[in-house]
Amino acid sequence: MTGLSLLGVPIHLRPAALVSGVLSAVVVARLTQDHRTVLSIGAGLLWYTADCTHVVGHIFSSQAVGAPLDAVDFGLYPKSVYYENDVAPQQHIGRASGGVIASFTAALFCAFLATLVRHELIRKLITIAAVQHAILFVLSTLPIPIVDGGVILANIRKLHA
Numbered sequence: 177m178t179g180l181s182l183l184g185v186p187i188h189l190r191p192a193a194l195v196s197g198v199l200s201a202v203v204v205a206r207l208t209q210d211h212r213t214v215l216s217i218g219a220g221l222l223w224y225t226a227d228c229t230h231v232v233g234h235i236f237s238s239q240a241v242g243a244p245l246d247a248v249d250f251g252l253y254p255k256s257v258y259y260e261n262d263v264a265p266q267q268h269i270g271r272a273s274g275g276v277i278a279s280f281t282a283a284l285f286c287a288f289l290a291t292l293v294r295h296e297l298i299r300k301l302i303t304i305a306a307v308q309h310a311i312l313f314v315l316s317t318l319p320i321p322i323v324d325g326g327v328i329l330a331n332i333r334k335l336h337a
Contacts, residue, residue, distance in 0.1 A: 182228065182248065183235050190251040197223045204304060211297050218301045219308070226308040227254050229282045230275040230316065237274020243267040265331035272324040272331075276316050283309035 201220030247257035286306035
């Protein structure tokens, strides 16, 4: 699907993007008893807010370091698309750091917000969102070449070589 954009960056949406939300809904349905239907549907939908928050972090950081994102490919997980990938290591690090920082910040914000909310169902939904942002933060910091942590590590090594 084309014609979509996020902060002016073209979005390519693939059917595989549904898998993450469905998986999140299934996990929550298996782990909860009270409000199972609402919480599982909420978890499925909230997953995409975590994905979009992470991507927005990449959009802002890539613009800040002068190596803007050209598109985002939303499949099983969102992939940043850069047509010009021949940039300085500092720019690679800056671009990759934005998503990590956004996910971490959102996880902390949602966790804090959940402590302020008295309504049980809303508090649980906000807690689910906090966990989802935290999962993205942890997964994105892994030292694997295809995720942010791997990109950051590889480019730090280039700087110290």
